[in-house]
Amino acid sequence: MNARTMDSKLKQIKGTGKSEELFARAKELMPGGVNSPVRSFRGVGGSPLFIARGAGSHLWDVDGNEYIDYVGSWGPLIIGHSHPDVIAAVQRTAENGTSFGAPNPLEVDLAELVIKLVPGVEMVRMVNSGTEATMSALRLARAYTGRNKIVKFIGCYHGHSDALLIKAGSGAATLGIPDSPGVTPSVAATTITVPFNDVPALEAAFKADGKDIAGVIIEPVVGNMGTVPPKPGYLEAVRRITRDQGALLIFDEVMTGFRVALNCAQSLYNIDPDLTTLGKVIGGGLPVGAYGGKRKIMEMVAPAGPMYQAGTLSGNPLAMVAGLTTLGKLAEPGVFEGLMARTDELVGLLRETLHRLKLNYQVNHVGAMFTLFFTDRPVWNWDDAATCDTKRYAAFFHAMLRRGVYLAPSQFEACFTGTAHSAEDIDHTAQAAHEALKEVCGC
Ligand SMILES: Cc1ncc(COP(=O)(O)O)c(C=O)c1O
Incomplete structure (x- = not known):
């Protein structure tokens, strides 16, 4: 993996050799090397990261790389890892x-x-x-x-x-x-x-x-x-x-x-x-x-x-x-409202980036879940979703990962925000998205 290209407090990606070794072992032992299919990265290619620990909105893989996490164990960790x-x-x-x-x-x-x-x-x-x-x-x-x-x-x-x-x-x-x-x-x-x-x-x-x-x-x-x-x-x-x-x-x-x-x-x-x-x-x-x-x-x-x-x-x-x-x-006063506001902010920044780059992709968003669809067509059902450029999503996913942002490893999954996502996380993610979209869309 390449080093991050952006200014960030997150440490540089050092490589993912340990994850790759574990995946090679796992594939001999478990179907596809995993206990649930989407985590195998089949939807985006490459080798999945093996996670050593999580705290708040961040994850660390077994190679010591740090990521802002928008998967949250596929939704449960709405108040963050190891709260x-x-x-x-x-x-x-x-x-x-x-x-x-x-x-x-x-x-x-x-x-x-x-x-x-x-x-x-x-x-x-x-x-x-x-x-x-x-x-x-x-x-x-x-x-x-x-x-x-x-x-x-x-x-x-x-x-x-x-x-x-x-x-x-x-x-x-x-x-x-x-x-x-x-x-x-x-x-x-x-x-x-x-x-x-x-x-x-x-x-x-x-x-x-x-x-x-x-x-x-x-x-x-x-x-x-x-x-x-x-x-x-x-x-x-x-x-x-x-x-x-x-x-x-x-x-x-x-x-x-x-x-x-x-x-x-x-x-x-x-x-x-x-x-x-x-x-x-x-x-x-x-x-x-x-x-x-x-x-x-x-x-x-x-x-x-x-x-x-x-x-x-x-x-x-x-x-x-x-x-x-x-x-x-x-349910504590103000907590859910804070989560809604933070998600709105992130989604607003993503839409702004798309607009600035003149990309007509769709960002769908309700509450603390959102998806950036790589299609020009508004997405209201499966036929619309199926028009997405999944290869480009895969390239975007990896470009984000290199910048320390862990999104859903498939176009056909939602990304999740949680109460632990900080203003700094949101800024980093928006900046990473800007760079990653420029890289993968050539704009
Ligand atoms: C809407 C919905 N229903 C049911 C399930 C199945 O839940 P589980 O994976 O805990 O069996 C999922 C899992 O993602 C889901 O998103």
Whole structure:
């Protein structure tokens, strides 16, 4: 890797030999050398960085290089890496045991806080990942309505359960495998896909299959084709159609929850979903997911009701306390507003840079997530996102990395800001973006 070309307090990139050695070893041991696909850098080429530590908004790789981080473990670390309060709470809690497989008080505390913060959630069940949350929410929608089919949107990603790996975004889109082999045709046949931000397409799906549709699952702001907001009135239409047709509306807020607004996307757009799925921020960097919603629906979940779902480590005290501490910090007066203002500032500077360089690329932004799309076309759905120049994004990603800025290693992912990003981080990032765009666009 080349040295940084800009004036900065961040130290010079010294090379990434140790990461490369580790990746060579890892590839012999793990498929693609990783435990989750996008981190392999397949979307941008080159060798992934192996991370030694993180503090606040910064990461250090095993070679000692320092980066400003806009991945934040793909969203959970909204108050920064190794936040002292989270670390202290986890350490204190661990001294009393890591998991009991029996109820513990922290589960009740986190459930109470989640119900207070998420308007559509009256009852909640904790699980260990976003995938478990969405998979369970679909089962619940089927159990509640007695119907079999679900609707999802092309380019949305809801984790890797079979029914949801159809026209999926995120890593599946990055790697060009939106419909995974191994998903049986009978499962695939129960998933109907329609384009995002397209009301007539959803109406047509209900016209064709309405009596069989148990639920519609949607990322209210898509993060998994890059950041794509709903058009004005779109979510209202989705709510109206599902209500009229007796299907449940499932807001997948695994990414948007506590990120686009403290009270989630449903508060930002004033929509009342039947079920909500959560993940990422709710666990503060430890493995947590959750699904919740209206009491009469949630009471179908075992042991209150007949729909079975369980988890050995669900609600474990370490994960609960990390989530509680993170949400508690975010909810402190002024904290979320500060995060919004800082993100607005960064996005404003990026747009200004594009304007100055006469580049007509798109910056989409909602709350603390944003994406710079390398396309001239406004991005409202997967067809628009697919027009991006992914090769140029890859070159930009590496040009930013050389300047000490770690962005999402795929065009089809959102970048995340957090409360630890400082004014200096934002200035450095904007300056780096200016130089990197000039370099890769030849302007
Ligand atoms: C919207 C959404 N739903 C579900 C998931 C799956 O969550 P997990 O990776 O924790 O299984 C993700 C992951 O990125 C997501 O972005």
